[in-house]
Amino acid sequence: MNLLDLARTTSFRLALTFLLLFSAASVGLFAFVHWETKDFLSDKTDEWVGREIASLQRLDAAQLMTRLKQSELDPGTTERPFALYDPSGRRLAGTPIDISPETLKLAVPSDFMATVNGKRRQFRGRVLARSGGNYLLVAQGLHEQGEFDERLFDATLLAALATAFLGLVGAIFLGAGSMRQIDNITRATERIVKGDLSQRLPVGKGSGDIDRLTHVVNGMLTEIERLMHEVKGVCDNIAHDMRTPLTRLLAGLERTRRRAEALTDYEEGIDDAIEEIRGILKTFSALLRISEVEDGIRRSGFVDTDLSVIAQDAVELFEPTAEERGIELRYVERLEGPATIAGDPDLLFEAVSNLIDNALKFTPAGGQIEVTVSRASTGLSISVDDTGPGIPEEEVEAVLRRFHRAERSRTTPGNGLGLSLVAAIARLHELDLVLGKTGTGCRVTMLHPASKPVRQT
Amino acid sequence: MSTVLVVEDDEKTALEITAALSDNGCSVVRVDNGRAGLLEAASTSFDAIVLDRMLPGHMDGLGLLAALRAAQIETPVLILSALSAVDERVRGLKAGGDDYLTKPFETLELTARIDVLVRRRRTTAAETVLRVGDLEMNLLTHSVKRGGQTIDLLPREYALLEYLMRHSGQLVTRTMLFEEVWHYHYHEQTNVIDVHISKLRRKVDLPGSPQLIHTLRGSGYILNEPA
Incomplete structure (x- = not known):
């Protein structure tokens, strides 16, 4: 793990930023507590000094002297000194504490420095001028307060260190976690780039943003893999479907070359070749047609198209074929009013023809095919029902793929592109193509959701 | 030429x-x-x-x-x-x-x-009757006769025959028939047109009389007067 990389991870940076913000806020809070406490303590001192001065003023000279003597004898009073000075600042009586002459001018409670037992200490107090030129000092030592300050500072420092340590460890932990995930994702991506499309990005346990992203990317990868397989499948199928007729063509031409004697033999050989090539061209045309439809250029040529006319024409076109195979082909209409949508009539007709042609291929003699145009609450629809074997559930998706042919239909003519074309035409017209099994066979529906009746409000 | x-x-x-x-x-x-x-x-x-x-x-x-x-x-x-x-x-x-x-x-x-x-x-003159050999189509009454015998045709069969008769002696491709008779434009790949034609042929080319509708392999149809 590279430290520089770690510093670059988003989670590490975020954690560090929050650590700094939190520290700044804490320092502010401690400073506030410190000042407030100090203020409070000073106020308390001032209050006490005031009370003391007031009570001293009520005493006469003798009583005052007694009090001064008491505090002179009590060594504990150095914390709350009480002494009398002459105008030069010399102590006359009271607590043994030496002050500078300036201190005698303190008529309101203030901080000052004084010497007690040879030590310089900070005090807070005031001086009362007595009649007779002497000065009386009442003060309180600030030693305790200083100690409190020191402790508060120590505590703050300790807390700050602990916070910084924990925060850094947390940031490294988080950063390392996301770095590991990103390293994993990078490795997986590199494998995918190298061609292993079955790889997926590793997904963590959480529902974090990276995990959400990996889920989306994995979904995309699945889709890409499917498409790649489909493209490969289509290529394979084209190659396969072309090889057979091309081999036949080659064999036919070689045979003609070898055996033909009369001109008619050659003519026959050429005719066979032409027929074979026509079939190959047919498949290519069908493929190109699907992409042409998928390109959507034809949407510009949309006109109002009556689905019932399309369906009737298609049924009529296939009637003789159905009759020949002993299948009943019927047109059914469940409509009130017109069945008009914006569309390309040629393409819609081609789609319906393809569906009927498919149904004819799969329906045994004696069966029935129904082409229905109806208007329901879901919109206009055109569907083709047959009494064939139906499409098995698991094949529903596959049949829309290019070149797919049901196993049993490998021998029937066709290139397996019919339904793909229908699907492309349906998409172009914003029709939903629904394949389903009915009790008696298969139903393919093209539903036009846009023609859903508008609710009257 | x-x-x-x-x-x-x-x-x-x-x-x-x-x-x-x-x-x-x-x-x-x-x-x-x-x-x-x-x-x-x-x-x-x-x-x-x-x-x-x-x-x-x-x-x-x-x-x-x-x-x-x-x-x-x-x-x-x-x-x-x-x-x-x-x-x-x-x-x-x-x-x-x-x-x-x-x-x-x-x-x-x-x-x-x-x-x-x-x-x-x-041929721009307005015709009322089309004739090919002993096949006769009256465009006003929509009746078709062969050798004096009336042939009953469905509307689409009539349209098909009319197109073939108007272009008798000419090759008519499946795509042309599909465009002119069904009025849809795309290359119909299946053999539905062939089935329509063979149905029509069964009605028009009765056994015993010379064949009028001919198939050109792989390309289309031609309605010819018998030689």
Whole structure:
């Protein structure tokens, strides 16, 4: 793990930023507590000094002297000194504490420095001028307060260190976690780039943003893999479907070359070749047609198209074929009013023809095919029902793929592109193509959701 | 012999078209740009024009067509185009084209269509009865008789037979039938048209009488007077 990389991870940076913000806020809070406490303590001192001065003023000279003597004898009073000075600042009586002459001018409670037992200490107090030129000092030592300050500072420092340590460890932990995930994702991506499309990005346990992203990317990868397989499948199928007729063509031409004697033999050989090539061209045309439809250029040529006319024409076109195979082909209409949508009539007709042609291929003699145009609450629809074997559930998706042919239909003519074309035409017209099994066979529906009746409000 | 003007800039395509039309018994003049095409069409009387839609230079196919029609030259025009969309086709026909063929096409499809265009020009008189051999179609009463015997036809069968009779002696491709009789434009790949024709044939070509409707393998049909 590279430290520089770690510093670059988003989670590490975020954690560090929050650590700094939190520290700044804490320092502010401690400073506030410190000042407030100090203020409070000073106020308390001032209050006490005031009370003391007031009570001293009520005493006469003798009583005052007694009090001064008491505090002179009590060594504990150095914390709350009480002494009398002459105008030069010399102590006359009271607590043994030496002050500078300036201190005698303190008529309101203030901080000052004084010497007690040879030590310089900070005090807070005031001086009362007595009649007779002497000065009386009442003060309180600030030693305790200083100690409190020191402790508060120590505590703050300790807390700050602990916070910084924990925060850094947390940031490294988080950063390392996301770095590991990103390293994993990078490795997986590199494998995918190298061609292993079955790889997926590793997904963590959480529902974090990276995990959400990996889920989306994995979904995309699945889709890409499917498409790649489909493209490969289509290529394979084209190659396969072309090889057979091309081999036949080659064999036919070689045979003609070898055996033909009369001109008619050659003519026959050429005719066979032409027929074979026509079939190959047919498949290519069908493929190109699907992409042409998928390109959507034809949407510009949309006109109002009556689905019932399309369906009737298609049924009529296939009637003789159905009759020949002993299948009943019927047109059914469940409509009130017109069945008009914006569309390309040629393409819609081609789609319906393809569906009927498919149904004819799969329906045994004696069966029935129904082409229905109806208007329901879901919109206009055109569907083709047959009494064939139906499409098995698991094949529903596959049949829309290019070149797919049901196993049993490998021998029937066709290139397996019919339904793909229908699907492309349906998409172009914003029709939903629904394949389903009915009790008696298969139903393919093209539903036009846009023609859903508008609710009257 | 009919004369056809081919306006096509692509050498290979032009060569194929010229060869196919010559083999079909036409004399062909070929130019490779719109200006030359207009000069040629204005100075000589052609029976039909094969016009590529995309042409180099200032005058494309539709421009040439518009200029021709503006000069009241009514020679039938078959438009060739790489664009197959419906509105493209409609635009081509609206500009004064008589038929429209999408590239790539089979030469047979082209020559069959040119035959129809040339012939259409020669028979403009309003007919009320079509006759081919002993087959007779009354266009007013919609009745069809063969050798005096009435044949009952469904509306679509009637339309099919009418088209075949109007173009008797000419090759009619499946695509042409599909476009003219069903009025949908795409290359129908299945054999439905064949089934329709064979049904019609069963009604028209009764056993014992000479065959009128002939199939040309892989290409289409032809309604011929018996020799």
